[in-house]
Amino acid sequence: MRLEIAALAALSWLFFSLDAASQPPADQEVAALRVELARLTERLARLEQSIAQSSASARLEEQSPAAQRPAAVARPWTETVKLSGDLRYRHETINDDAAPLRHQHRIRARAAVNAQVARNMSAGFGLSTGGLTNDSGNQTFDEGFSFKDVGVDLAYLDWGITEELDLIAGKMPNPFFRPADHHLIYDGDLRPEGLALKYGAGNLFGNAAAFWVEERAGEADAMLLGLQGGYRGTLDNGIGFTAGLSYYETTHTRGRAPIFTTDDGQGNQLDENGDYLYGFSEIELFSELELDLDGQPLTLFLDYVRNTDADVFDEGYAIGASYRRLSAPGDWSIAYIYEDVEANAVVGAFTDSDFANGTSDGSGHSLLGGYVFPGGWNLALRYIVGDRGEAAGNKRDYNRLQADINLRY
Numbered sequence: 023m024r025l026e027i028a029a030l031a032a033l034s035w036l037f038f039s040l041d042a043a044s045q046p047p048a049d050q051e052v053a054a055l056r057v058e059l060a061r062l063t064e065r066l067a068r069l070e071q072s073i074a075q076s077s078a079s080a081r082l083e084e085q086s087p088a089a090q091r092p093a094a095v096a097r098p099w100t101e102t103v104k105l106s107g108d109l110r111y112r113h114e115t116i117n118d119d120a121a122p123l124r125h126q127h128r129i130r131a132r133a134a135v136n137a138q139v140a141r142n143m144s145a146g147f148g149l150s151t152g153g154l155t156n157d158s159g160n161q162t163f164d165e166g167f168s169f170k171d172v173g174v175d176l177a178y179l180d181w182g183i184t185e186e187l188d189l190i191a192g193k194m195p196n197p198f199f200r201p202a203d204h205h206l207i208y209d210g211d212l213r214p215e216g217l218a219l220k221y222g223a224g225n226l227f228g229n230a231a232a233f234w235v236e237e238r239a240g241e242a243d244a245m246l247l248g249l250q251g252g253y254r255g256t257l258d259n260g261i262g263f264t265a266g267l268s269y270y271e272t273t274h275t276r277g278r279a280p281i282f283t284t285d286d287g288q289g290n291q292l293d294e295n296g297d298y299l300y301g302f303s304e305i306e307l308f309s310e311l312e313l314d315l316d317g318q319p320l321t322l323f324l325d326y327v328r329n330t331d332a333d334v335f336d337e338g339y340a341i342g343a344s345y346r347r348l349s350a351p352g353d354w355s356i357a358y359i360y361e362d363v364e365a366n367a368v369v370g371a372f373t374d375s376d377f378a379n380g381t382s383d384g385s386g387h388s389l390l391g392g393y394v395f396p397g398g399w400n401l402a403l404r405y406i407v408g409d410r411g412e413a414a415g416n417k418r419d420y421n422r423l424q425a426d427i428n429l430r431y
Contacts, residue, residue, distance in 0.1 A: 107133035111427045112160065118379065119418035120411070130159040134176055142183075146194075148176035150211075156282050157209040158375040175213060186223040194218060197229045198250050198268065201310040202323040205374035206340045206361060207270070212372055214246065225255040227266075235272060235281055242274045244281065252308075262312035269305055272369055276301035276331070281371040288370030289363075289381030291335065291413060300366050301331040318346045329367050335383070335413045338367035348392045348400050357390040365413035377406060378420060384410035386420070402426040 109131045116124040134148030152159035153171025161170040178192030190197060196208055197218040203210065216233035229250040236244035252266025272281075275298045280287045291299040310323045326339040342359030362385035363373060370382045378384025386408015394400045406422040 102138040104136045105133070106136070106431070107131070108428065108430045110429075112424055114422060114424045116379070117419070117421040118410075119420070120416065127163045128160040129163070129170070130161065132159060132175055142181065144180045146176050146178050146180070147174075149173070150175035152211075156371065157212050157373075157380070159211055160375075186221055188220045190218045190220065191216075197231060198248060199227070199229065199252060199264075199266065199308070201264070201308040201325050202321055202342060202344060204323065204325060204340050204342065204359065204361075205377070206325045206338060206363065207304065207306065207327055207368050208372050209375045211375065216246075225253055227252050227254055238274075244275055244278070245271075245273045247271045247273065250306075260314065262310075264308075264310040266308055267306065268308070270302070271304075272302040275369075281369060283371060289365050289373075289378065289383035289410075289413075290370045291365050300329070300333070300336075302329055302366075302369055303331045304329050304368060315345065320345050327367055332366035335364035335366045338363040338382070342388075344390075348394050348402075351394050351396045351398065353394045355390075355392045357388075359388040359390070361385065361388070376404070376422060376424065378408065378410040379422075381410065383413045384408055384420065385412075399427065399429045402428060 110129065112128045112130070114126055114128070116126075118124075130151055132148060132150040134146060136144055136146045138144050149172055150159040151161045151170055151172055152175075153161070153173055155173075159175070174193065176193055176195070178190055178194040181189045181191075183189055193213050193215045196210075196212055196214060197220050198208070200206075200208065214231065214233040216231060218229065218231040218233075221228040229248070231246070231248045233246040233248070234243060235246050238244070248268065248270045250266060250268040252264060254264045255262075257263050275281070277293070277295075277297050279297055280290065280292070282288075285296065287298065293299045304327050306325065306327045308323070308325045310321065313320045313322075321344045322342075324339070324341050327337070329336045338361070340359055340361035342357060342361075344355060344357035346353065346355040348355050361377065363378065363382045365383035368382055370380075373382055374380065377386070377388070386406055389405045389407075390403065392400055392402040402424075403426075404422075404424040406420070408420050409417055410420045411417050
């Protein structure tokens with residue numbers, strides 16, 4: 023179009039130049055030029071009208087609601103799917119006065135994927151070594167280099183109903199708060215199965231759950247029903263403070279076979295038929311303080327539990343302190359914990375899988391330390407000095423040393 027306008031301008035200039043010349047050209051040449059000029063003028067007018075119509079249509083499209091809505095852009099899968107995992111190599115020495123001294127090497131490997139399937143919903147799936155177990159992914163090096171078992175560790179969905187409330191369904195990480203992440207009631211590797219609600223608003227938090235423990239044909243299932251509420255905030259002196267109350271009811275257990283290990287109560291007292299002597303209705307009180315000491319965190323905690331369904335050996339508690347955290351190369355940490363878990367205070371199948379050999383009915387001290395090496399891997403040590411078996415009438419010393427190499431990816 024720019025060329026046609028330029029040509030029109032040139033012809034116009036030529037026409038008027040010829041008309042003003044002292045010696046005009048022949049009449050037929052002038053007439054031809056005037057015809058060409060008229061044709062180009064008419065074409066220019068049509069082009070200007072077409073451009074005006076196109077501009078008006080574009081303005082209408084920009085003003086339409088459809089044009090004002092942003093186009094949906096698909097997010098790449100790398101932004102919605104996250105992979106994670108860890109590997110632990112452990113050497114441990116177990117000195118139980120009722121058994122020969124034992125040295126063993128063990129490994130635990132886990133891998134998980136989490137996908138953001140919608141704006142307010144995610145799904146998680148994970149695998150772990152461990153095979154048929156409920157509270158540990160450890161696999162011992164033995165049986166002639168045999169293949170080691172792998173099982174489903176996680177399979178759950180997390181629906182953010184509101185900003186404050188989440189519904190979790192499936193085989194999930196333990197939703198209940200544990201002071202200092204200690205294992206008094208639940209081992210850290212325990213993955214409960216069922217439904218849970220998690221609430222958090224301001225300084226308040228709460229958790230509720232209905233978990234299926236044992237499905238029984240022809241009689242009532244064993245369920246773990248839990249309710250927890252707490253406060254998390256900062257005191258006037260800058261100390262972080264967390265405190266709360268929990269209630270856990272493991273239904274239909276009294277007079278029935280022990281959970282998971284049907285021929286072994288894992289520290290809980292049994293009747294003459296080998297069934298649970300008592301049920302489990304546990305009340306927990308917990309608190310945690312976090313202070314700043316020389317620019318590093320110092321954490322103090324107390325956890326107390328009582329089983330109101332039991333008549334004897336019904337209490338347990340843990341108290342401890344830890345200094346610093348393992349987060350970057352060069353970091354180190356130390357901790358001390360004392361705990362006493364009487365035989366019927368907690369469900370033996372759910373408590374710490376290492377302290378008192380993975381049972382209730384034990385007490386003692388735990389010393390822990392760790393260091394992060396260049397590259398991000400860390401070495402962690404735990405030394406347990408205690409005793410076990412008081413309620414069973416076989417009280418004896420129980421000591422355990424663990425040295426772990428931990429890697430995360």
